[in-house]
Amino acid sequence: MSTLAAFAHFDPDGMVAPHVERHLRELATVADRLVVVSTAPLTERSRATLSGYGRLIERENVGYDFCSWRAGLLPELTSSSNSWDRVLISNDSCVGPLLSYQRILTEMSASGADVWGVALSRQFEPHIQSFFVCFEAPVVRSPLLGAFWNAVTPLANRWFVVNRYELGLSRLMRTAGFTLGSYLDVKTGSQPVDGNPMIVHWDKALGDGLPFVKVEVLRDDPGGFGAETMLTRFEERFPVEFEGVREYIERTREAIAIARSGSPVHEETA
């Protein structure tokens, strides 16, 4: 099974954080072709690091991650030699994978979902959270996937991106008759919850219920579970995977705050 993967990267200081490099290393073990799309002001060292994992595309920091994924995927999907069996998109907004990508892909292949992610949110309408999405063969073969990415253009703000692309992608897939799935639901049989499942179910990542942890959950603690408590527990449970995460959070905290206030800085999509 041939797998194409696109990874969206941004770092306000142009660096590649340890947990991001680890993610790319794991992703490269399952991707036959990995395209890294960065909107960061890369240092030479970072450029060399990212290029070591796949084809590197550097682009202007506009359009959030969907435009980055478009830049990485569209040439491949519209190529006459497109024969991919699976397409993955991901970004650097989370720490993980906390178990092997091969295991994740094998378990989700058995679920039969045509398009799946780590978590399925029921906010507004059911949608796969875009920080990690896998399109299986029936979707890759459909003209809809290439047409979707063809239609992606920069939008004015994060909510517009969420509404049109994150919700719109799942709406399109569901309407086209493809089945949607999530790793969290498969592993835990989670019932629909109000709110973001990556926040509500953060503790499932301490077991094998969630293979990723959102940096936003650790940095901003939107669920009020205690940021220090969560981070300490993860550092104790996964010392290798969480090496350097604390420093990364502190280093980027101010830049992310500025980005949320409206300055033209990379924003997390989900």
Next chain:
Amino acid sequence: MRRPSLAPLRVRGFPVADGRPHEAEPEQLVLRSGVFDRAWYELQAGQSFPHDRAAIAHYLERGRVSGLTPSPLFDPAYLDPSGWRAVEQDPLVSYLCGATGDHDPHPLFNEVKQRARTTAIRADLPGLVGFFALSSSRRALLSLGGVSWPDARRSMVRCLALEPGTWPAPHPLHPDPDPSQVPPEGALVSVVLPVRNRPLHVLTAIASVQTQTYPGWELLVVDDGSTDVTGANLALLAAADPRIRVLTTPTDGPTGVAAARNVGMAAAKGAYIAFLDSDYLWEPGHLEAALAALRAAATSAVQTRTRRRIGKEWVDAGPPLDASRSEGRPRADINGLILTRGLADEAGPFDEGLVRGSDLDWYWRVQDLGPLARTDVASALEHVDPSVTTSLSRTQPSWWLDVAFAQHLVDWEGLRTATRQRPPGVTFVIAARTERGRTIDRVRALREHHPPKQVEIVVVFSESGPRAVWSSAFTVLEARLGATVLLHPAATTGPSAMTLAAGTARRLLVLGADAADPAEDRARVARALAHVEGTPAEVRTQPRPDTSRLGRLAAACTVVSAADYADLDGYEPAAYAGG
């Protein structure tokens, strides 16, 4: 509230002559009969009249002695070959009073009245009879090698001596499925989908057609001059599915959604027509449920319910919230409408002169032709995308909707009659669009200064808003604050709210400001009350439609007599143009 002059001729028919003299004024007699065709009369007279009553008065005073006739199917010479020489012997009034016995007013009158009732026979009616049989309303357009009924009517006026045999044959109607029978297996549904610059939204719309449980469809996507990758995306999908045809509007650049739908309808091959906008999708069972409802109701058209997501809330456009408030007309949505090709042809093309609201106009035209079956299935879903800034609702003023509203839903004659009998006093009208809490506050603030006996308050809501808070708002407004609540079947604008209110309002109408400003509300009411009390005040009556800009009505003419408002006799787009 329906304009009787727009009712189809073949449906209304001619009045029964009972042989007894009528005591009603001749003008009223003619007006109530529905025989008088103002458009026909204006063509003969070479001038236009502001309303039917004025045209009838002209006919009775001068027109008929000059040889002008009130209807293409009323020929005084045929009615009585001896001639109508006496001034007081008006042939139309005489006919309506029954004084002419059993004589028909036109050689083809019986043909039309007797034979035009059956759809199957209409298809082969010859010449002039076919013209009238197919012409169900003044808006019906006949496709006769490019000749339209309005053109034909003008030709008839110019060439009254034209021999019937020289008239072109009527357009062969598409075979109309017998609604009493089950639609034939695999009856084709033609789905018309207009699109312009919606490369992502249209994918979802198309996918929703492709996943219909009913397999007998063709999809006609009409690209109205897209300048982005919409065309490329359509080509991708059409290449993979032969049931999809991509058409384009004929000129370079956009021609509008009405023209796009007309292109789609012209290319449609199916026995049924359905419409889908690019920001809608159908649930998989939509066509199947709609066709089943058609079979069950034995009609030619069916409307499913629609839902739209506004923010986090799904709004279900179901049956009228309260039929007594909304004249029984639910929110019109063409995305839930499926009808036979024959009925679609009868309704005619979409009005390309309406930049916005052409779907409403067409929908109500279909409704005027016959009953719509309804289903309880909410299978047409609209997903509002706030990032889309080029939609008609955001680029075109809402008064376009008033044009369709005024043509179809307002009985102007009845309104004029009613407003002349209004009791003295003031009616304050609020066009409530959203912010129901603010509306309640506004009414409460007015009531602190003006009890119901002094000032009537009418609040007009739109059917398309969220329903959850309506019932409680109505209770507060009516039971506690003594207001009257009306429901508008489409978007609520100032002028249309005034029109709805005018039917039962007191003699003076006051429109509330767009912004909820209690001080401004009180000032407007004070001016109106001063007028009622005879104190000279800054009351501005409604300027004539041909000189006014109706779009400024809410701002400039805050106080107007209900009777003057009723004299508007509809909103023509030209009345909104200019300064």
